[in-house]
Every structure is written in structure tokens, then in C-alpha cells.
Amino acid sequence: MWKTKDMPDLSGKVAIVTGANTGVGFETAKALYEAGASVTIAARDKQKIKQAIERIRATGSGTGSLEVGILDLASLTNVRHFADQFKTRYERLDLLINNAGVMIPPASKTEDGFELQFGVNFLGHFALTGFLLPLLEKAARARVVTLSSGAAIRAEGIDFDNLKLEKPYDAWREYAVSKLADVIFTNELNRRLQEKGSGVLSVAAHPGVTRTDLQRHIPNDELEVLLAQFDNVMEPWQGALPTLFAATDPTVKGGDFYGPDGEHEYVGYPALSKHSTAYMHDRRLATDLWEYAESVTGVNYFQ
Template sequence: MGQDNYQGALQRPIGSGFNAESTTGDVIKGIDLTGKTAIVTGANTGIGYETALALYEAGANVVVACRDEGKAKQAIEKMQLSEGKGSLEIGILNLANLEAIRTFAADFKNNHQRLDLLINNAGVMMPPASKTDDGFELQFGVNFIGHFALTGHLYPLLKERKNGRVVTVSSGASTFAKEVDFDNLKLEKPYDANREYAVSKLAGLQFAFELDRRLKAIGSSLLSTASHPGVVYTDLQRHIPEDELKAAWKNFSTVSDPWQGALPSLFAATSEAVTGGDYYGPDGEREQSGYPAPSQLLTGAERDEEQARKLWHYAQEKTGVIFPS
């Protein structure tokens, strides 16, 4: 679960109920997930690992979804050392391949009768220029397209659960993108790793909020929410040269551990205070670190309905995944 204290930026009082000693256990304290099933993508490492661990400790059956079976097995063995009340299983999921996503979802539906919680956490950050197996720029393809397809395939199960949830994990980097450039989603233009990452995270938020609007329109109890972790040191930064990464960290007053970065996701996934369309991040200075609070890192593009509808239709056309009503 991580250490039980926090050395970070001065926190703004927000009445969240959390303080500088709060942990992942505090965020889900009193929440019993026994009998509920959750999928956490990218749960073998970093924020995804800490999120899956906390859900497991709260009694959920957690599917540790990632590409590498060996890494998933290692993560589960480590989680099982805790006092978890739930269960853990491996889910082999390659978000860079639409057919693999379809297969994962089909296998899951064949072996499970329920899905209460889907946390779209896995991500790629600033890799060398490359594409998914289906031809999308890798960050856009994994961070958005893959999760769009996964959510759509699993939607028939999700919608059956009263107050089920879909949590999209975004990033403060989304604010650096004003819109999705539909003429540059397959590396048609010179590659800019920072720009494409920001676009992928903006797309994720537009998806989360558009899904929320569509769910409300049909009176569904399924909640679509979003979160961002703040500034966290994880394996996500593995593609960034070490000297560049060290220079980047100097721009931030606090760099958190993965368990701290998992707090907003856990809150969005489990708190009774959450409503559809909510977006949570850390409550500290510039939302770099801290404890769950409504995020203010929004430019307006995230909730632009026209942009979101265009993105939704694009994703449906390119993936062939249609969300049934």
C-alpha cells in the first residue's frame, strides 16, 4: 500500500476528509467490494498496480490486465503478500491491437457474469515514433483508441451493474492540447512526442465526458468518471532520456510515489460522493500532488461537446465498436 505518511506540497483546505497522513487504505476505508469484479489495465506496475492492490484489499475480484503474462504473474504474487480480502487473476491485454482487445473482452465475458468497475489506466508516454498494429500513432492508439474499444466491448456487462463505473485515467498534460488533430492520428505529420501525448490524454477526457452524457441520456446508472494522478515517478517515463527526465523534475515542487498517484483513481472508482462526469486530481499546489479533489486542470476543450461527438464517431468508425443503448 505504500508508506503511511506524505512529504509534499502544502495542501489547500478542501474538506475532502484526507490529510497529509492519508493512504490508499484511507481512501477506500469502509468500502466493501466483496463480490464485485474490477478490471484495471496496466495493473502490473505503477499507479495501476497500486490501484489494483487497494481494490483487492477491499475485497474485489481484480483482473490484472496487461500485455506480459510474466509481469502480471509477478505483480499478483507481490499483491498476495498483503492482507487482501478479494481475489486476483491475470488478463492478457494488448491495447495496441484491436483484435487482441476484442479477444480479451470476449474471453472475459465468457468467464464472468459481471463487471462492476473498469479502470482505463494503462498508458504510453513519449516513445519513439511508432504505430499500433492497426496503424494509429502509438500514444493515441493505446491511450485512447484501445480503451475506447475495450470499454465498448465490455459495455454490455458494465451497464447491467447498478452504479457500475468506468474511470478514465488522464494527465495534466491534456491541457497542452487544444483539440484532436484528425489529420495527424497516424503519423501523417512530423512526430512530436509531447504533442501526441497531450492529444491522447485530451481524447481520453473527451471520451469520458461524452460517455457520461450518453449514459445520462438513456437514464443509465453506470457512471463515467475521470482522474489524473498529478506528477508521479513511474515506469511510464521509461522512454524519456534520463537527463531530460531529471531536468523536467526540477520544474515541479513535488514528485509523488505511485501509491499517491493512485489516490484520485481510487476515489473516482469507489467514493459515494462521485457523480458521472466528475474529474479528480490531487488537491496540492498546481495539482502536482496531494489527495483527491475535483480537478481544475481544464481548458474547455475537454467538455467541448462538438469535438467529443466528432471524436466518438471517428473512434466508432475506425474500431467498428458500437456502444449499444
């Protein structure tokens, strides 16, 4: 079973982890730092980021560095600002971990008018990755790891007429759609990178069932009932392992999708995910999503 002790030395590597002030992202950032990377904790609340950095420094024994990066994925203007600031400090980026996420919030929209889960979980990361692609291209074998979810297999395609809350809100459906979009994005980015002869790898991961703040919108009593359905749930350090494997293991290939190896991929240690649906591999849907995302974000990847 693969653990963080199996990670290679990351001294000199530059990493960004979005949503790293807590949960899976926090443990991902901590492990990358402990392996020697310079890690930017990219999140929306400066105070929470500083506290996370203090917690990592208090328990971690890293030789890399930890930096604050203010990033609100619910604002495309802010995403661009974050990327511009990052580019003034770094000339290359080795690891971009698209981890931040929101699950079943009350119906709400991003600053740009998109349903919040689609906007944050997918569209903000689409724009961020595009803005940072020139820096990824400057690194030797850079990787983009995008967090999806087992929920992605429940999505029945992407309804392009309902990405701005045009239809009655179904929180779980929109979460599943956003996480399907993350898998499609990973695959399509990988294809486009390969076509261009790029050395950058695009990979997906999911943390099975991990107890984190992600469940914050589920009332406590309902949450206990929900979690009781599972024999076991993971703690964030373990939930971070599929991401860390995808980000660092030398055997990883572009387009791979990793999750825990237990039954139904709820808990366990990193392995190739068996989660697969026709929508995840539908080339027409992937092209449509890509073109939609480029048009609404104004980010053109390969100009």
C-alpha cells in the same frame, strides 16, 4: 485527506485495471484487492502480470481474488479477444479502470496503424469499454474510470488528419492529444449513458506527477532535470488515490474529473480537478471524436 482506508468494502465487486503490472495501475489493483474486490490485472506481458500478482499477495491482505488478463491495447483484435475471454468468466463488471498508458515513445504505430499514444491511451480503451459495456450495465452503479493527465490542458484540439502519424511527429503534443481524448471520452460517455438512463458512471482521474515507468522513454539525465522542476513528486501509492476515489467514493458523480489537491495539481490528495479547457467541453469535437472512434474500431456502444 482521503486515503485508501476511507474506501468502502468492495467484497463481491468485479474489477479490471488495465496496465496494472506496475506504477499507478499496480497500486490501484492492490488497493481494490485489499478492499475485497476480484481484480483482473489486464496487461500485455504474462510474466509481468504474474510477478505483480505475487507482489500484491506478498504484501497485501486482500479477501478478493487476483487474475491474469492478457490485454494489448495496441491491437484492436487483442482488445476484442480479451473482452470475449472476460465475458466467458464473468457475468458483470463493477469497475473498469482504463489506466494503461504510454508517454512520448519513439514514433510508432499500433497494429491498426494509429499513432501509438492515441491508439493505446484512448482508442484501445474506447474499444475495450464498448466491448464490456453490456457487463457494466449488469452491475448496480458500475463505474468506468479513465486516466487522463495534466498534459491534457496543453492539447490544442484533435487533428483528425494526424492520428496515423501523417505529419512530423511531436511526441509531447501527441501525448497531450491522447489525454485530451480521454477527458472528452469520459464526458461524452457520461452524457450518452445518462441519455440512455444507464446507471453506469463515467469518471476521469489523473495522478499529478508520480514517479513510475511512464517516464521510461526520457533519458535518465533529462528525467532528473525534468523532475527537479517540481518541489515534490508522488510515489505510485499516492498517485493511485485520485483513481481510487473516483472508482469508489459514494459522492462521485458521472463526468467528474479528479486529481491531487496540491498547487498545479502536481501532488496531494484526491479533489475535483480544476483542469479545464474549451476543448474538453466542446460538444462538436466530442461528437466528432466519438463517431471517428466508432467508425475506426467498429464498436457501436448503444446498438
